[in-house]
Amino acid sequence: MxxxxxxxxxxxxxxxxxxxxxxxxxxxxxxxxxxxxxxxxxxxxxxxxxxxxxxxxxxxxxxxxxxxxxxxxxxxxxxxxxxxxxxxxxxxxxAEQSLVYTNDSLKGRVGKVITTIPKDGFGEVVLNGKGGTIAKSAVSFDEEEIKEGKMVLVIDVKNGVLHVSPHEVNHSFTI
Structure with missing residues (x-):
């Protein structure tokens, strides 16, 4: 045709x-x-x-x-x-998923100190998660020195700076 x-x-x-x-x-x-x-x-x-x-x-x-x-x-x-x-x-x-994080989503996360946090100064903490690794400036919430390699808990985030406290990881389980 x-x-x-x-x-x-x-x-x-x-x-x-x-x-x-x-x-x-x-x-x-x-x-x-x-x-x-x-x-x-x-x-x-x-x-x-x-x-x-x-x-x-x-x-x-x-x-x-x-x-x-x-x-x-x-x-x-x-x-x-x-x-x-x-x-x-x-x-x-x-399925639009974003790898973007908010300051509030960082609260309560556990990270590792990669640069020692002095009593009255800044250090750096790395947080690992599903979206990747985040490295942020950090200060001690309790105003105490936190050595490199220690685990910390993010208590608050102000002006993009993490306020962290030392965190003990407990690997013992009781049944």
Whole structure:
């Protein structure tokens, strides 16, 4: 079948190439376009790419009538884009996790002194966690010297400085 003197196979191939190129451009500048409309461009581009790819393959390798190929390609594309949306895009949009921490989230954490904290000065403490390692300036909450290598408990955080107290790790368990 032909439309305006061009075979459907060629139309599907051109649509596939154009949709693929636009998808590539969207990957590069997608953050600029994000949230600009109500329709997710990723879903639209996926739909067009799957539709044109399926249509091209069916036109090239089967003897099915063109109208049935178009209907089949639309159906396959709708199903695959729906699955893609439900199982990939929606979970990804809800899985936004940040490695950012707040000063309040540091309170109560245990860390290790990496630079001795003098009575009336600053030292440095490292805190390990799921999001990585955080090294912060620290002062002694009890105004006592805390030697390098000692474990400390973060009592408070003021102006980005940890106020820490020595912490004994108890490894004995009683049952």
């Amino acid at each position: 032909e439309i305006l003197g061009i075979s459907l196979e060629s139309l599907y191939l051109v649509a596939l190439i154009i949709a693929g190129a636009i998808t590539l451009i969207y990957i590069l500048i997608g953050d600029v376009l994000e949230g600009s409309g109500f329709l997710n461009p990723t879903l639209l581009l996926s739909f067009i790419t799957i539709l044109s790819g399926t249509g091209f393959l069916l036109e090239k390798f089967t003897n099915i009538q063109s109208i049935f190929i178009l209907l089949l390609a639309v159906t396959v594309s709708l199903i695959l884009v729906t699955i893609l949306n439900l199982f990939v895009f929606i979970p990804l949009s809800k």
